[in-house]
Amino acid sequence: MERKNFLKSLMVGAVSTSVLVEACKKDTTSPTTTTTTSTSTSSGSTTSCSVIETETEGPYPTHTPASYVRSDITDGRTGYALTVKITVNNSNNSCNALSGALVDIWHCDAEGNYSEYGGSGTQATNYTTVHFLRGRQTTDANGLVTFTSIFPGWYTGRATHIHVHVYNSAGTSLKVTQIAFPEGTGTALAAVAGYTKGMTGYTYNATDGVFSDGYALELATITGSTTAGFALSISMSVPA
Amino acid sequence: MSNRVITLCYRKIIDINAAKQWDKLVFEASYMEFKMQAQNYSGGTAFTSYADLLRHVPNAQAIAGMVMPAITGYVQQFANIVPDILNNVGKRFLKFNRFQFEIINSDILDKTKHQVAVNFYTDSLLWHDTVDNFLLVSDHKPAAIIDEEMLSNLFQLQPYVNIHTIKNLQ
Numbered sequence: 001m002e003r004k005n006f007l008k009s010l011m012v013g014a015v016s017t018s019v020l021v022e023a024c025k026k027d028t029t030s031p032t033t034t035t036t037t038s039t040s041t042s043s044g045s046t047t048s049c050s051v052i053e054t055e056t057e058g059p060y061p062t063h064t065p066a067s068y069v070r071s072d073i074t075d076g077r078t079g080y081a082l083t084v085k086i087t088v089n090n091s092n093n094s095c096n097a098l099s100g101a102l103v104d105i106w107h108c109d110a111e112g113n114y115s116e117y118g119g120s121g122t123q124a125t126n127y128t129t130v131h132f133l134r135g136r137q138t139t140d141a142n143g144l145v146t147f148t149s150i151f152p153g154w155y156t157g158r159a160t161h162i163h164v165h166v167y168n169s170a171g172t173s174l175k176v177t178q179i180a181f182p183e184g185t186g187t188a189l190a191a192v193a194g195y196t197k198g199m200t201g202y203t204y205n206a207t208d209g210v211f212s213d214g215y216a217l218e219l220a221t222i223t224g225s226t227t228a229g230f231a232l233s234i235s236m237s238v239p240a
Numbered sequence: 241m242s243n244r245v246i247t248l249c250y251r252k253i254i255d256i257n258a259a260k261q262w263d264k265l266v267f268e269a270s271y272m273e274f275k276m277q278a279q280n281y282s283g284g285t286a287f288t289s290y291a292d293l294l295r296h297v298p299n300a301q302a303i304a305g306m307v308m309p310a311i312t313g314y315v316q317q318f319a320n321i322v323p324d325i326l327n328n329v330g331k332r333f334l335k336f337n338r339f340q341f342e343i344i345n346s347d348i349l350d351k352t353k354h355q356v357a358v359n360f361y362t363d364s365l366l367w368h369d370t371v372d373n374f375l376l377v378s379d380h381k382p383a384a385i386i387d388e389e390m391l392s393n394l395f396q397l398q399p400y401v402n403i404h405t406i407k408n409l410q
Contacts, residue, residue, distance in 0.1 A: 061262035064313030066273055104276070116305055131309050165280065171272050173279040 068136040075132035079110040079150030081229030091237040097143030106134040112155030159208040175238040249404035255355040273310035290346040308341040
């Protein structure tokens with residue numbers, strides 16, 4: 001009895017019962033079951049019928065691109081600054097610039113850890129809930145995308161590299177590849193020297209499982225210094 | 241009357257039949273990202289469905305985490321208020337701070353197979369009473385004195401809303 005009174009007072013409180021009737025007519029959020037009550041009100045309201053939204057359809061949904069879509073991918077990771085410029089051309093179109101292509105890049109941080117991964121045998125540090133050092137850009141009329149990042153570190157078994165995935169504008173994969181880094185005296189790789197890890201146990205391109213079968217087309221040009229930062233550039237052909 | 245502290249989970253399922261604008265945007269964005277990310281795992285195999293990739297390709301369980309950044313911007317548009325779940329005067333009232341993105345089913349070649357869920361986990365609520373089919377709840381503020389007057393909400397448990405955690409207050 002007490003509950004019934006409570007419900008009744010609620011209905012009176014909600015301006016008028018006709019509001020409820022209107023609401024029930026176009027109820028969009030009603031659960032499946034409806035049981036009529038024995039109340040004497042003529043509104044025909046039911047106890048299990050949720051009232052339709054009486055506010056605007058907030059929040060106004062607006063298109064937001066994936067959070068991968070960004071040029072600066074550092075996300076707070078520290079290291080020597082690295083600008084990555086990738087130019088994509090179409091091998092099926094006289095090697096002309098490929099505009100409108102989506103280019104994803106991702107690489108490890110100065111310690112050799114990837115975001116999205118971790119807590120497992122190959123990477124002890126758990127970074128499964130962060131997305132640092134991953135980004136996506138769309139190629140311009142010249143086929144160029146530019147990213148701001150840090151010079152990657154390295155991890156056991158691999159030479160320093162940057163992953164690249166090129167898609168057409170519909171998201172269909174055109175090419176999955178990796179960028180290799182020049183080695184030897186005077187190179188950026190030698191200047192960075194593996195950050196705090198050093199180069200002991202480093203895997204060079206010649207013995208790297210991915211690059212050892214030839215990496216001439218995957219080798220980037222890198223200029224700069226540890227103080228001024230480095231600039232990496234590479235041009236690649238993909239069949240589009 | 242015993243007071244119980246609960247948290248709720250609302251599992252919002254979105255598929256090709258999505259009618260609301262937000263749902264449609266999440267459907268499109270998550271499918272585009274699924275297609276893009278899944279190709280990193282399907283390369284060199286004949287598998288195109290999410291289920292097959294999970295079963296046969298090592299590390300494919302990472303796909304859901306890789307797709308999530310495509311929809312986080314949309315979740316942020318809710319400004320920490322759970323969508324769809326209304327109190328008895330028709331307003332959204334549940335606050336959430338955590339969500340989890342889930343791929344239920346999908347296929348690189350078949351958009352109609354794409355089905356995802358966003359799980360919203362609410363902040364703690366004090367469950368005061370049950371009035372007919374409605375729960376009477378208020379925000380749980382540990383420091384507040386129980387005897388004080390507080391704002392409350394009446395709402396009905398509905399499909400895809402679960403009481404996720406429960407704790408009895410002494």
